[in-house]
Amino acid sequence: MADIAAEAHVSVKTVSRVVNHEPGVRPDTAERVRGVIERVGFRRGDSGATLRQGRTFTIGLVVEDLADPFYSHISAAVEREARIHRYLLVTASAEGSPTRERSVLKGLVARRVDGLVVVPAGETPVADPTVIASRTPVVYLDRPVRSETAVDTVLSDNLGGIRSAVEHLVAHGHRRIGFLGDSPDVWTARQRREGFVATLRDLRLPGTPLVAMGPHTPETVRTALTRWTSGADPVTAVITGNTRVTIPALTSLHAWATQLSFVAYDDFELSDVVEPAATVVHQDPAAMGQKAAQQLFARLLGDEGPAQTFVLPTRLIVRASGAPRRPARDVRNVSAS
Amino acid sequence: MADIAAEAHVSVKTVSRVVNHEPGVRPDTAERVRGVIERVGFRRGDSGATLRQGRTFTIGLVVEDLADPFYSHISAAVEREARIHRYLLVTASAEGSPTRERSVLKGLVARRVDGLVVVPAGETPVADPTVIASRTPVVYLDRPVRSETAVDTVLSDNLGGIRSAVEHLVAHGHRRIGFLGDSPDVWTARQRREGFVATLRDLRLPGTPLVAMGPHTPETVRTALTRWTSGADPVTAVITGNTRVTIPALTSLHAWATQLSFVAYDDFELSDVVEPAATVVHQDPAAMGQKAAQQLFARLLGDEGPAQTFVLPTRLIVRASGAPRRPARDVRNVSAS
DNA sequence: TTGTATGCGTTATCAT
DNA sequence: ATGATAACGCATACAA
Numbered sequence: 001m002a003d004i005a006a007e008a009h010v011s012v013k014t015v016s017r018v019v020n021h022e023p024g025v026r027p028d029t030a031e032r033v034r035g036v037i038e039r040v041g042f043r044r045g046d047s048g049a050t051l052r053q054g055r056t057f058t059i060g061l062v063v064e065d066l067a068d069p070f071y072s073h074i075s076a077a078v079e080r081e082a083r084i085h086r087y088l089l090v091t092a093s094a095e096g097s098p099t100r101e102r103s104v105l106k107g108l109v110a111r112r113v114d115g116l117v118v119v120p121a122g123e124t125p126v127a128d129p130t131v132i133a134s135r136t137p138v139v140y141l142d143r144p145v146r147s148e149t150a151v152d153t154v155l156s157d158n159l160g161g162i163r164s165a166v167e168h169l170v171a172h173g174h175r176r177i178g179f180l181g182d183s184p185d186v187w188t189a190r191q192r193r194e195g196f197v198a199t200l201r202d203l204r205l206p207g208t209p210l211v212a213m214g215p216h217t218p219e220t221v222r223t224a225l226t227r228w229t230s231g232a233d234p235v236t237a238v239i240t241g242n243t244r245v246t247i248p249a250l251t252s253l254h255a256w257a258t259q260l261s262f263v264a265y266d267d268f269e270l271s272d273v274v275e276p277a278a279t280v281v282h283q284d285p286a287a288m289g290q291k292a293a294q295q296l297f298a299r300l301l302g303d304e305g306p307a308q309t310f311v312l313p314t315r316l317i318v319r320a321s322g323a324p325r326r327p328a329r330d331v332r333n334v335s336a337s
Numbered sequence: 338m339a340d341i342a343a344e345a346h347v348s349v350k351t352v353s354r355v356v357n358h359e360p361g362v363r364p365d366t367a368e369r370v371r372g373v374i375e376r377v378g379f380r381r382g383d384s385g386a387t388l389r390q391g392r393t394f395t396i397g398l399v400v401e402d403l404a405d406p407f408y409s410h411i412s413a414a415v416e417r418e419a420r421i422h423r424y425l426l427v428t429a430s431a432e433g434s435p436t437r438e439r440s441v442l443k444g445l446v447a448r449r450v451d452g453l454v455v456v457p458a459g460e461t462p463v464a465d466p467t468v469i470a471s472r473t474p475v476v477y478l479d480r481p482v483r484s485e486t487a488v489d490t491v492l493s494d495n496l497g498g499i500r501s502a503v504e505h506l507v508a509h510g511h512r513r514i515g516f517l518g519d520s521p522d523v524w525t526a527r528q529r530r531e532g533f534v535a536t537l538r539d540l541r542l543p544g545t546p547l548v549a550m551g552p553h554t555p556e557t558v559r560t561a562l563t564r565w566t567s568g569a570d571p572v573t574a575v576i577t578g579n580t581r582v583t584i585p586a587l588t589s590l591h592a593w594a595t596q597l598s599f600v601a602y603d604d605f606e607l608s609d610v611v612e613p614a615a616t617v618v619h620q621d622p623a624a625m626g627q628k629a630a631q632q633l634f635a636r637l638l639g640d641e642g643p644a645q646t647f648v649l650p651t652r653l654i655v656r657a658s659g660a661p662r663r664p665a666r667d668v669r670n671v672s673a674s
Numbered sequence: 675t676t677g678t679a680t681g682c683g684t685t686a687t688c689a690t
Numbered sequence: 691a692t693g694a695t696a697a698c699g700c701a702t703a704c705a706a
Contacts, residue, residue: 001699011677016701026675041470045449047387048699051682056384058427058448066416067623069606072409079403079430088444090395090427093416107425110383111395133378250610269406270607273587286404338683348693353685363691385683388698 001044008036019044050112058088059115059296060108064096070243070266070285071119074141077289078117085297087114098122102130109134115296117289120145123187137299141292143187150307152299154292156283158188161314162195165239165263165281168322170203174237174261178210178228180221180249181241189213192241192265207233216245221252229259236324237261243268250274262321277319288312338381345373356381387449395425396452396633397445401433407580407603407622408456411478414626415454422634424451435459439467446471452633454626457482460524474636478629480524487644489636491629493620495525498651499532502576502600502618505659507540511574511598515547515565517558517586518578526550529578529602544570553582558589566596573661574598580605587611599658614656625649 001019005012010033017025018033025033036042050056061078063071079089090113094101101121108116109130115137123146131138139152169177179196182189197209212224228235236259240246243266253262257275264271267282291310338356342349347370354362355370362370373379387393398415400408416426427450431438438458445453446467452474460483468475476489506514516533519526534546549561565572573596577583580603590599594612601608604619628647 012700013677013702014675017676020701024675029675041466043443043446043467043471045699046447047384047393047449048682049701051384051388051684051699052701054682056448066413067406067410069404069406069409072406072412073404075409075412075428076403076430079428083429083441086444088427088429088448090425091412091416092420092425093413104420106380107423110380111393111425112382112384129378130380134380247606247610250607254610268607269584269605270587270611273584273591273611274607275612349683350685350693350695351691354692357685361691366691382683385698386685388683388700389685391698 001042004033004036004040004042007040008033054112055114056112057086058090058111058113059117059293060090060092060113062092062094062101062104062108062116062118064094064119064121066091066093069269073285074119074289077286078293081290081293081297094121096121106130109136115139115300117141117292117296119143137296139292139296141288144309152295152307153309154288154295155309155311156188156288157311157313158191159195159198161265161281161283162192162239163199164314164316165265166196166199166203168263168279168316168318169237169239169261170205172261172323174324175205176207176210176233176235177205178212178224178235178238179241180216180224180238180245181211181213182244183215184213189241196239210235214245216248218248218251221249222255225252225256225260229256235260237263237322240264242266258325261323261325267317272319276321279319279322280317281314282317283314284312338379340377341370341373341379344377345370391449392451393449394423395427395448395450396454396630397427397429397450399429399431399438399441399445399453399455401431401456401458403428403430406605410622411456411626414623415630418627418630418634431458433458443467446473452476452637454478454629454633456480474633476629476633478625481646489632489644490646491625491632492646492648493525493625494648494651495528496532496535498602498618498620499529499576500536501651501653502602503533503536503540505600505616505653505655506574506576506598507542509598509660511661512542513544513547513570513572514542515549515561515572515575516578517553517561517575517582518548518550519581520552521550526578533576547572551578551582553585555585555588558586559592562589562593562597566593572597574600574659577601579603595662598660598662604654609656613658616656616659617654618651619654620651621649
């Protein structure tokens with residue numbers, strides 16, 4: 001900036017004024033300065049300004065895995081919201097490790113991001129002393145965090161979602177339903193399991209709930225399905241607890257295609273192409289990311305209200321997979337021959 | 338930091354030394370300083386350091402759409418590489434618009450990112466004067482950019498990939514093959530189209546090449562397939578040019594399932610679950626992102642060598658969809674009855 | 675309308 | 691081993 005000033009024979013302050021579109025500069029002076037800026041290709045660096053005014057116009061996002069569709073949609077939504085406010089987004093993966101999470105949070109705080117959206121890796125208060133001390137506004141997403149002080153949180157309606165799945169299957173006449181959940185380490189997986197069990201109870205379905213928590217592979221799914229379908233009271237439908245379960249499950253489900261109905265928690269690309277087209281519980285990760293970012297920006301804009309928790313609704317997208325299976329035509333032919 | 342210094346009865350410089358683990362501090366002094374730091378919960382802010390040493394330890398990534406699996410895998414890989422070097426990653430979507438791309442690039446440059454990985458929206462030299470002037474190292478990814486000066490570029494072997502797809506189909510006896518490409522606005526789509534045509538020519542396959550460029554919807558795919566399968570010399574196989582084409586195409590391909598083989602460019606989740614399991618040309622977005630980031634860090638670490646272009650190989654993952662279709666059993670039964 | 679002095683938090687230089 | 695001071699690039703307050 002000093003270079004520009006020298007070149008245009010004005011003071012740095014005048015250049016600053018021009019760059020920031022401040023009033024009080026004679027048009028021709030401004031023009032001259034702009035000319036030089038254009039010629040040299042100058043851009044104001046925010047580092048100085050940041051230092052001076054203590055704001056970086058950058059927010060941070062911490063997720064488990066950027067490559068996971070669920071998180072990538074969240075990430076895209078948060079970035080979009082940030083762009084609306086002319087903010088930039090720094091993204092970091094914690095890879096499910098609380099340790100790594102702490103370390104990336106420290107990095108983010110050191111960079112003095114103005115705010116944070118965090119999908120907490122563990123439930124232990126990520127409310128790291130570092131973050132607390134920095135007084136950086138934080139919005140938690142997808143999972144709550146235990147904390148003495150209330151914190152802004154955006155959740156999905158896991159209980160309602162799983163309930164809609166069970167009710168859908170029951171409406172189709174299913175009475176014996178299995179639940180394939182993700183690892184019990186994951187809060188949402190536990191929530192859905194509990195929701196599943198609670199719904200069965202509320203609906204007074206007979207028998208003990210059939211639950212197989214993950215992490216799952218095609219093999220573990222096959223084992224569970226074999227067990228569930230071979231007893232005296234075989235399951236006729238299963239619910240997969242999230243996409244990480246649905247993907248390996250779909251392979252195995254094929255083998256039971258003629259007997260088992262299913263509902264998948266989380267929509268997925270090609271959900272309408274697989275056979276049968278998958279009925280899914282759709283939670284809108286884009287909406288979740290957007291809501292979290294909006295709440296964060298409300299804070300950044302001065303909202304001092306009490307911490308809030310938002311629970312976003314899920315939507316059951318009905319396709320074919322929830323309906324009772326009929327023996328496929330070729331199978332019938334084979335057995336008839 | 339000054340507070341710490343006062344509290345510990347040392348100079349700021351000494352505190353700085355302790356914080357940065359610089360040598361030349363007496364152990365007991367260091368210990369005392371650390372104690373105070375611990376007590377007041379101090380964290381060095383990078384803004385001052387950035388200002389002083391002109392480095393942000395942050396790199397920027399510009400892609401089209403963070404939610405697109407291709408880009409989200411790239412993004413995850415770049416972020417991972419950044420983390421290895423203890424850098425942070427700022428991601429921004431250009432949404433395919435050169436205008437927006439310029440604007441996000443300006444934002445990134447203003448933040449003084451130390452380097453950039455850019456998936457260019459257009460082919461017009463994104464080599465924006467702003468970026469040039471900032472002398473920020475840039476690595477282009479997935480698509481080249483026309484520029485007077487050579488620039489580091491990481492590409493995928495589009496020609497080789499499409500060739501492997503065609504050859505695979507030809508090896509399975511197909512002679513009449515259609516190509517469903519993405520919008521011709523996209524460089525990679527054009528590359529693959531050209532590669533397709535060139536391969537047909539090299540293999541001396543008869544007839545004019547059948548090409549339908551996008552953007553595609555299930556309808557446009559259906560129209561093309563209807564046309565191609567209804568003539569005197571019907572196609573027996575199609576190639577989809579990328580995932581944005583494969584997804585809508587899969588819906589329509591179902592209707593032709595008994596006649597058409599296919600190979601999809603780009604692997605996709607569930608590629609082995611769809612029926613028939615999809616043979617795909619796999620370009621490894623994670624490897625691409627990693628390579629680009631590695632090249633960028635090489636530059637950041639002082640590599641002054643001439644600009645390089647890397648062309649990463651693709652891999653044909655053979656599943657079932659490339660083999661000639663036989664009438665499915667149930668269809669045969671029906672026609673026999 | 676324009677310019678000068680000062681400070682933001684940190685590190686580098688050069689003392690002591 | 692430690693400290694005083696300048697400097698980084700910009701914006702704020704104030705002066706001219």
